[in-house]
Every structure is written in structure tokens, then in C-alpha cells.
Amino acid sequence: MNDRFTLALTGQSLIKHDIRDIRTPAFQDVQSLLRQADLSFTNFEGTILGTHGGWPLKGSFFGCSDPAVLDALGAIGFQALSLSNNHAFDLGPSGVLSTLEEVEKRGFLHAGLGRNAREVSRARIATINQRRVALVAMDGGPGPDFMYAADADENRPERPGVNRLRLSQLLEVDDVAFEQIRAVRDKIGYTAIDLANDSQPDDPPRLDPQAEVAIARSVFKRSDRYGRGVRIDEVDMARNLAAIASAARDEALVIAYLHHHHWASDWYQLPEWVSGVAIRDFDAAEFERRKQQLLAITALVNAHYPSGRVECRLTDTYHNIGRRLRDDSRPGTLLFQAFDALAIEQKRIPMRGGTDGAVLSARGIPTPNFFTGAYNFHSRFEFLPVSAFEKSFEVAAMLCKLAAQDEALAHP
Template identity: 80%
Template sequence: MNDRFTLAVTGQSLIKHDIRDIDAPAYRKVQSLLQEVDLSFTNFESTILGNHGGWPLKGSFFGCSDPVVLDTLKDIGFQALSLSNNHAFDLGPSGVLSTLEEVEKRGFLHAGLGRNHAQVSRASSAVIGGRRVAIVAMDGGPGPDFMYAADGDDNRPARPGVNRLGLSQRIEVDGIAFEQLAAIREKVGYTAIDLANDSQPDDRPHLDPQTEIAIARAVFKRSDRCGRSVRIDEADLQRNLAAIAASAENGSLVVAYLHHHHWASDWYQVPDWVSGVAKACINAGAALFVSHGAPVLQPIEIYRGRPIFYSLGNFIFHVRSETSTWTAPEVWESVIGVCVFGDDNRLVEITLHPVVIGGDAALADGVLERRLAPHLATGESAARILRRLSEQSGRLGLDIQIADGVGVIRV
């Protein structure tokens, strides 16, 4: 085993175009950074339209990519991919099979998609740079049950799909509101059969009859406050933690990955349940936890000497200008985290290299289609990104030292 192992993690890569012909120096610097480390990792935020075909299973948030984008990711410097996210099933099982085929053809270390439940439940591993590395990649949705991988039995075939961390939202209401909702449900004659019909194609939710009621797809929970909460499927969590633990026990440096869209109303806030999952993964043996979902850079925390990247935002983000949701500058800014591990898979330090998708000029002109490739940020842009990340992470007790446009975390 090498004494030191360098692993770069980035924001998610929602890539639709081949950007290998872009010759901007700031983009080339990003490539050099990712190619110089032992392993670079991103989330491939799409599905491949390939040999197995497929049909759109979504409305306006549908997305798929041609296989050539994987060549682009390879050329940028990525050797490892998470494939578990809300776009992974946009072409159905056909897209899953095409994605697996094309990713495997190019030799990526990958996790999060599989031909059945048994396959997605196992960690993926390889020896890279003299170090055994394993990845366990999960998706927390929300998404329909049919996007997640399932084993077959005598009554139904296996289903290719995503590795699930089952999460379900609860709308918390006080006692008075809960009783009013129960009375409304009773007056309109809403029954268990109605709930089963409204829940299709998924199975109806499991409810605590004393504290929970459901109307259509909304589940209300009696509480002492009004708000929202997330319930974690314990069997899914334990299954994924077991995969992490098994890999850690054989000496692997384990990357635990989670994609989800159960964000807080304030994108910059880390929900408590995410922190709980991250720390459970570290406790099980993960060397680091990486997450995407909220499309902005969120805090970094060091827990038991291991890094938690709560959200690295976006690295490549090919969306259309008409999608006005994504106009905030912070959606287009992130960092590349280069983690240095010692010979015992313990973190030594992290360097944080700020990036702006498309560079400052593209960020200023407002045309999202021009924001094609990540540029290494310098000057005031670099200072702004690192300052914001440092302030957020400082609330979690982390000190980020900033000098010459780079952030440094020493353990």
C-alpha cells in the first residue's frame, strides 16, 4: 500500500454535451488537477440512451445523455462514478442497462445502479494506485418505487434499478390540526381503498394508526409543532451500512455516497437526518461521506477524523436558460476537494479548489447554455466561494485556512 493516497471529489455532473474541445486555460487547469490525483470521483447525474433504448418516464425534469459524455468524463480525469440519483431511471430499466453497459465498457469504478437488488446492495471495489477502494452509493429520492432495483421471485422478474435508501416525508401538524384533518377525511369518505388507489404505482404508505393519517400522497403526523420530517427506512439503512462495514473490514478505503432531494427550505441548511446518515456511515467504517442533491455548496464537517461533504453542488450542469430555477450564482459555484489519506486510510488534509461553471464571463451574461465546463476560480471569485464555505463549515467547528485562492483543512 502506498503511504499516501489522493482522492478528488467534485460536485455532480449533469452532462449532456461533449465538452472535450473547450480549450479555456481555466478548464484545462481543472482537468490537470483531477488527472494528477490517484482517483477522481463524481456523480453522473443522467442516464444513457444506448443499445437498450428506453422511453421518457418524466415530464419537464426528464434527462438522458449519449454515451459520448462518458468519454468526456474519462478525459476530464474521472475514474469513479456514482450512478444513484433521480435521473438514473429517466429511461426506465432500459436506460439502467445501457448506462451499466457503457460505464463498464470504459472501465469506471461505479456503484449505485444494478441489474437487481442483490447487485446494487454490494459495494463496488477495485485496487487503484496501490490502494483498495470501495464505493457504496445510495439514492434517497423522492422517486417512485419502480425506479429502485428489485430481485425476482416466482411471481415477478428482477428489476434493474437504483440502490435505495428509503426515505418518506411526513408533514407534522399540532393536535388541533391533526383532528381537523381526520374529520375532513371522514366527511369526504376517504378510505383505505382510496389511499391504495392514490398511491399507485407504489404501494400505499405504512402508517402508525395512532399518530399518522394519509390523504392522497400526503402523510400527516401528529406532533407538538408544525413542520416537515423525514422517516428513514431502517432495513435499507442497515443494508447499506453492512456493505460499508464489510468493505472497511477488508482494508478498503470506503466512499459512502448519498443523493437525495429531501432538502431544507433553505438550500444551505443541512437537515438533521442527513447528518445522522452521514455519521452512521462513518461509524460503519467509511473513510468519507459525499452527498449531492441540493444544487449548492453546503458545509464540510470533520467527524471522527473523517470528512463529510454534505453537498458539493454542481460540477457540470447542462440545463436550459428557460429553466429559471437555476439562475442563482451559487448554483454555478463549487469546490474540488482533494483529500489526502495516509497508509491507514486516515485523513491527513484536504485542499479545496474553487470552481465556477463557465467562468466569470459566462456567469455574468445569464445564458445558461454557455456554462458548459468548470473553470478554476481565481481572485475575488475564489475568495467569495471559499469565504462562504468557511463561514458555513465554521458553524460545524471546522477551520478552513485560505491562502492564494485555495482552502486547506488539516487534521
């Protein structure tokens, strides 16, 4: 395998006609750069009007392209395409099938579009100049639910579409404004049925009744500031991260692409939710190495592009709970004693970080997690049986009782 591998990455290619006859010097220079790279990538922001036909599903922002556009992209020098974006579904499922057919016919490495959710969730892998390269592409919308790929179930067939990373926009307001908005909603008689109707063809959003209010398609969130943010769907995030991790374990160079229209008010600036990245590792030394690698990359970019400035700020939000429990085993011992006292069978299951226990452990308070009894976490089908909730409460109460009786805890 070659020690060097050159990537050329561009933004969107929103083109509707053949551009191979353009002879301007600047365009020729771009083509030269793309052709010199081992792999050149772009987002094909469109849909192909091909053998499967289709119907326009948008107003003035509709767009579709002839298959010759793909020939133009190949001739310019592109070998890899993201197909996940807000125009990929402009002709509906028929356009999706035509786009896949024409892209595959030309041998592009592509991702982000598929015949169903299983297909669209997989990383696409190819060998380019002796280097295994994987591509994962996703779209964050906003877009209607029906543009995203879905598997068949007992009630409906599969749906060709886009790979989704669901991002829900939140309008953040302070307590006073939040209460005023909630009062307006109540005074005009805006009900849950109204919200369901206004959300069509999608289902209404799931809300925290104490912290969120929805009117029409706007969700207002109680906050300590005014601003705009997004809620990232954890199921979609886990699914896409699993595809990236699987390809990385296969020793592939992974290109991950996200298309979205949740912009900052100033289009030239990255929104806060994009510029923040979470890194995790179960091993403390490896976690530290990852952080130092980010700092090294920042220094390298700044040295290479002195006219600009990149800043990297690292903040630890939580630690591996196991690391804290090795230093202080008392919380774990108490938890097991509580289980024994209540005749509850122990099932020890490793968990991904990010829980309240992980955050508290990072602050020096070892806090193992125990069950709530819920099912289908972070999905629309999440539920908590009352019997399981009662058992969880009994464990919490028993922990308090045992801790009060433990002299070592009372006088550490």
C-alpha cells in the same frame, strides 16, 4: 502502499453532450485538479441511450445522454462514478442496462445501479494506485418503486434499477393541526381505497394510525413542532450499512454516496436528518475514540477553512446494555427466573442497539430486552402471532410478580 492518497470529490455531472472542447480557464483549472488526484469521483446524473434503447418515463425533467458523455468524463479525469440518482431510470430498465454496459466498457469504478437487488447492494471495489477503494452509492428519492432494483421471485422477474435507501417525507404538525387534518379527511370521506389509488403505481404507505394521517401523497405526522422530516427505512439502511462495513473490513477505503431530493426549504442549508450521524461501537473505549475522532476532524476542517465554521455536537442516546448489566445483574437474573417459572426455553441472542432497553440502560436503569414473538421486523411483512404475544405478556406479568417478592429490589 503509499502513505498519501488524494481524493477529488464533486457533486453531480448532469451533462448531455460532449464537453471536451470547452477551453475556458476555470474549466481547465478544474480538470487539472481532477487529474492530479489519485482518484476523482462524481455522480453521473443521467442515463445512457444505448444498444438497449428505452422509453422516456418523465415529462419535462426527462434527460438522457449519448455514450460519448462517458468518454468526456474519463478525459476530464474521473475514474469513479455514482450511478444512483433520480435520472438514472429516465429510460427505464433498458436505459439502466445501456448505462451499465457503457460504463463497464470504459472501466470506471461505479456503484448504485444494477441488474437486480443483489448486484446493486454490493460495494464495488478496485485497486487504485496500490490502495483498495470501495464505492457504495444509493438514492433516497422521492421516486416510484419501479425505478429501484429488485430480485426475481416466484411471481415476477428481476428488475434492473437503482440502489435504494427509502426515505419517506413526513410533514410534522402540532396536535391541533393534526386533529383538524384528520377531521378533514373523515369529513370528505377520504378512505383507505382512495389512498391506495392515489399512491399508484406504488403501494400505499404504512402508517401509525395514532400519529400519522395520509392524504394523496402527503403524510402528516403528529409532533410538538411544525417542520418537514423523513422516515429512513431500516431494512434499506441495514443493507447499505452492511455493504459499507463489509468493504471496510476488507481494508478498503470506502466512499459512500447518497443522492436525494428531500431538501431543506433553504437549499443552501443541510436538512436536519442529513446533518445528524449515528456512531456505534460495542467497546466503550473504542466508542469514545470514535467520538474524539469526529471532534478532531471538525477542528482540522475549521483550521483549514477559516472563512467557514463547522460545529460538531455529540449526544449519547443509548449505551451497550451488557455494560449496565455487568454493573447490576438483578434485571437479568429476574428475567431468567421468569422464563424458568413459565417453562420457556432460554435463547440468548446478541442484538444491535437502539432498542428501548438500550435507551433506558443509558439513563441508569438496566433493562434487558426479551421477546415479543414478532417476525420480519421493520418490513412490510412484519407480523406478531397472538400466541407469541400472550407468552410475552406472561413474561412481563411474571417479572412484576418476582420483582414485588424480591426484597433487594423493593429496598435497594
